[in-house]
Amino acid sequence: MKAWQISSFGVDSLEFVERPTPSPGSGEVLVRVRAISFNYRDLLMIKGLYNPKLQLPRIPCSDGAGEVAAVGEGVVAWKPGDRVAGIFMQNWLDGALTPAKARGALGGDIDGMLAEYVVLHETGLVSLPEHLSFQEAATLPCAALTAWNALAAGNLRPGANVLIQGTGGVSIFALQFARLQGARVLGISSSYEKLDRAYTLGLDAGLNYREDPEWDRWALDQTGGQGVDLVVEVGGAGTLSRSLRALRIGGVVAQVGVLSGPADPVSLPIASILHKQARIQGIYVGSRKDFEEMNKAISLAALRPVGENFPWSHARQALTRMEEATHFGKLVLTVA
Numbered sequence: 001m002k003a004w005q006i007s008s009f010g011v012d013s014l015e016f017v018e019r020p021t022p023s024p025g026s027g028e029v030l031v032r033v034r035a036i037s038f039n040y041r042d043l044l045m046i047k048g049l050y051n052p053k054l055q056l057p058r059i060p061c062s063d064g065a066g067e068v069a070a071v072g073e074g075v076v077a078w079k080p081g082d083r084v085a086g087i088f089m090q091n092w093l094d095g096a097l098t099p100a101k102a103r104g105a106l107g108g109d110i111d112g113m114l115a116e117y118v119v120l121h122e123t124g125l126v127s128l129p130e131h132l133s134f135q136e137a138a139t140l141p142c143a144a145l146t147a148w149n150a151l152a153a154g155n156l157r158p159g160a161n162v163l164i165q166g167t168g169g170v171s172i173f174a175l176q177f178a179r180l181q182g183a184r185v186l187g188i189s190s191s192y193e194k195l196d197r198a199y200t201l202g203l204d205a206g207l208n209y210r211e212d213p214e215w216d217r218w219a220l221d222q223t224g225g226q227g228v229d230l231v232v233e234v235g236g237a238g239t240l241s242r243s244l245r246a247l248r249i250g251g252v253v254a255q256v257g258v259l260s261g262p263a264d265p266v267s268l269p270i271a272s273i274l275h276k277q278a279r280i281q282g283i284y285v286g287s288r289k290d291f292e293e294m295n296k297a298i299s300l301a302a303l304r305p306v307g308e309n310f311p312w313s314h315a316r317q318a319l320t321r322m323e324e325a326t327h328f329g330k331l332v333l334t335v336a
């Protein structure tokens, strides 16, 4: 089979290789991968910034969707032809995360989805929402589930105010899920064109943070001085202080991302955290049970993920789009 692998770090070093097609052992399932989507984590992984000690070679990517090609002995949950996606942490099926469940992340601890075929344990898969194509469903395992759990952390009531940052994979899913919950969504972006696209998905108010970096003041103005109920924080160290200033007293910051670079502990905004009685909830994707619940909601709402498709020969070009942050929503490759 063909696969893309990290043999040495760097987007340009990503190698298109021939590998033996795996076969499923007892309790395992062979999946023919039909589409994958990139996450910012994949870019960091490929560049050696996520885990400089990553064991190489490694097939990257947590997120892929496809169909069951064959099942190993004893598998009862799946049959050939079933449409499936892999779960991000192969051992986190249900309940709270533990160190043991956190091991086995696709495209990190173990080989990922950027291959024509993968073998996964039968518990490491979920069914796809019927109305979605493989390309659409390939966007769900990491970005969508993270956004889903970020929204859940907010424990929102209809009419609540949610702030999203940027228009990447997690943030656009957060916008879509927040609208499903009847929330009002404020969004900031580097680009007016991207904000215009976000309005078509239900964004209520937007601000270009390049033109106006004081988006915390803007968010306060937008909420009558009260602040927002939930910030889906994808920027990290460079945005957390403003997020806390934009928050209402007793609000929640769902801490998801690191887009603005590594954390600087000296700048931790202690005063804002205590004055706002803020709750900062770290989010780390989610379990298989969360994924199944999210898929039910996606099916009921007939929600459609948003992204841009590339042939899989264009893996490096798609990653460059992510690096340049010129994309909107998800970047998807069709495996052929």
Ligand SMILES: NC(=O)c1ccc[n+]([C@@H]2O[C@H](COP(=O)([O-])OP(=O)(O)OC[C@H]3O[C@@H](n4cnc5c(N)ncnc54)[C@H](OP(=O)(O)O)[C@@H]3O)[C@@H](O)[C@H]2O)c1
Binding pocket: 038, 039, 040, 041, 142, 143, 146, 165, 166, 167, 168, 169, 170, 171, 188, 189, 190, 191, 194, 234, 235, 238, 239, 255, 256, 257, 258, 259, 260, 283, 284, 285, 322, 325, 326, 327, 329, 330
């Ligand atoms: N904790 C978890 O479980 C988890 C799961 C998924 C992702 N993440 C993290 O969440 C972050 C987003 O991931 P993603 O896959 O959605 O990324 P992505 O698709 O690459 O989105 C990046 C977008 O965010 C915006 N952006 C970039 N820098 C920004 C900044 N300093 N402030 C505000 N917006 C900024 C840009 O949009 P505009 O041009 O519109 O501004 C950019 O296109 C990453 O750090 C990723 O590692 C964490």
